[in-house]
Amino acid sequence: MSRVIIDNLTKEYNSPGGSIVAVDDLNLAIDDGEFVVFVGPSGCGKSTTLRCVAGLETVTGGSIQFDDEDVTDQKPKERDIAMVFQNYALYPHMTARENMAFGLKMSTDLSKEEINERVEDTAEMMGIEELLEDKPKALSGGQQQRVALGRAIVRDPEVFLMDEPLSNLDAKLRAQMRTELQQLQNELDVTTVYVTHDQTEAMTMGDRIVVLNDGQLQQVGTPLECYHRPANQFVAGFLGSPPMNFLTVEADLENGALRNSMFTLPVSDSVAAEIDSPNLVLGIRPEHIELTDTPETHGEPDRLIETEVTVTEPMGDVTNVYLDIGGESVTVTTDGKTGASAGDRLYMHVPAAKMHLFDAETGDAIKHSDEPIDSTSVPETSSPAETA
């Protein structure tokens, strides 16, 4: 186990059109035994960062330390790490047993018997004893995944690095492996860096998540922190499914309101005091919007916006209702029993407490929702990302 410190890490690639910055001045400290998930869209630099930590890429600037040892210029084999690759990278000409034993054979002085014993113990833990004599070709995707994990675990490394290890599995197996991986990591208590583009994996698995975009760190925090207190509009939009709704508004501070051509929403004085830019983006999560067809009986009629339903998506437990507000689309997650259907004119209620505000130019957050973030439970989100 190790504490991993990434200090001003920069990675540039040379290309014919000039250099491409894949990771831009990244700073991060990962605690001993912590499970950290790097998440972001394709090309955000998350895999590159991981590969720098692994030693598979040389860094352009900055340093990487394991505990107090600077490993920036060390070769992968000197770093005592184990890695799980997206397509497993099992050695096709070796059996599962040989695949798992290879690292021990290369990097330790253990005798054949000792190696065998460790391989068998790990295989038992992973439930793959029966597969040890099979070659990767003979294994299913899920089984290959287990062998690849076993190969990493048997090494008993200081740090686990996982590069989208579940992306090649089908949705059901992915959900199952997600839980198993968490349990494993809990048991082994090894510092783990996990890369994914899937926000569901990030939300459910990590002790902390690291959101990256364009090679730059957007936010580091617990899943709920990032979900309910996003540092900026990017994080807010990236986490959550369906994603947060954004509506462009203008601040009318004299009247204490946010205006859009279609609606006016009052803001409290405390919020108004935070606003220093006239152009804002209002953010509201789909599950925080309430729909009503009887505005006259609503407790906060001044916070209602008239809309038209364009599409409804029944998911079973919940229904996603898509609304149109002057050309801008808003998604609302409602009870599965909702009677809304396309063409209905409904009023949506935007609770002041759940509303987010972002600076339209910088994207920085001005106001967050008041959802509690110290709970260990994860917000209920329907997750079409699972099948993506």
Next chain:
Amino acid sequence: MASTTRQFRRRLADVQFGNYLPFYSRLSEEQRFAYKLLAPGLAMMCIIHFLPIIWGTLISFMGVNSTYAQQWHRAPLVGLENYFDVLDPGTVVGSRFWFSIRQTVIFAVGSLVVTYVLGLTAALVLNQQFKGRFVARTLLLLPWVAPVVVTLLIWRMMFQQQSGIINNILLSIGLINEPIYWLIGDNAIWTLVLTHSWTQFPLVMIMLYAGLQGIPEQLYEAASIDGAGRWEKFRYITFPQLKPVSAVVVLLVMLWTMINFTAPYVLLGAQPPRSGQVGILYIYEFAFSNYQFGRGAAMSVVLFIIAMTMAMIYYKYLFDDDFTEGDE
């Protein structure tokens, strides 16, 4: 272009093989098309390969010699007599034939080792990222692209005992005191191995290079993390991953060398020194200089059977289900 292809397909579809081949009518449209495309190649193979093989086999059972050189079909059938003669180590022709088979094996195995080592080394070098590797690749292909007779003649000149540049260089840098006889005496077979390997290694190189390119980079990354160094990566990843290509290379180089006529003939001539008398040269000399076509044919058949048996044993034991495992 597309319409030409369509026309071609339509014309081809009109060809009615069904009249001649009863099984043909049971084939699907696609299979028929495949057979039609194969037909010209198969016809050429028949004329160039299969017919001579049958003809040669036929002659090996007949007493074709100078008397019947003009009218081979009038020669008497002698059964297995030719075979008994050439396979009997007690006779002059038999003992020389067995010796030539031995030299053939040395020629084949020696060339295989040299071409494989040279080819693999070159392929590994080309597979590195360095400036000018495309130029290097082209240069390395030259020995194979150049007309083989020209290459061989140049080597023959370089290997001359008195005037050859190789002895000259070796003498001038003090590695040898006396000029070496490369092309006569016992050295001839090794000179032959080296020269033949020179003309063949670029092909091996290109095949292995293609094999190297097919090895996923991630395997090396996984091995790096597992703690493997350069040599271990070669030993445990590269070499096993090249097994399917290597298997083909070994088979081809062995067979091609065993039946290679050009290299021994151009380098050593029709009357080679004893050590350079590989099977194919001996058969040629025996059959065409002595007009012993029957026995010559028998020897050819023996050589053919030896080569085929080796290929089949090899195929059976090395091309088993492991053969495709490097593909993924």
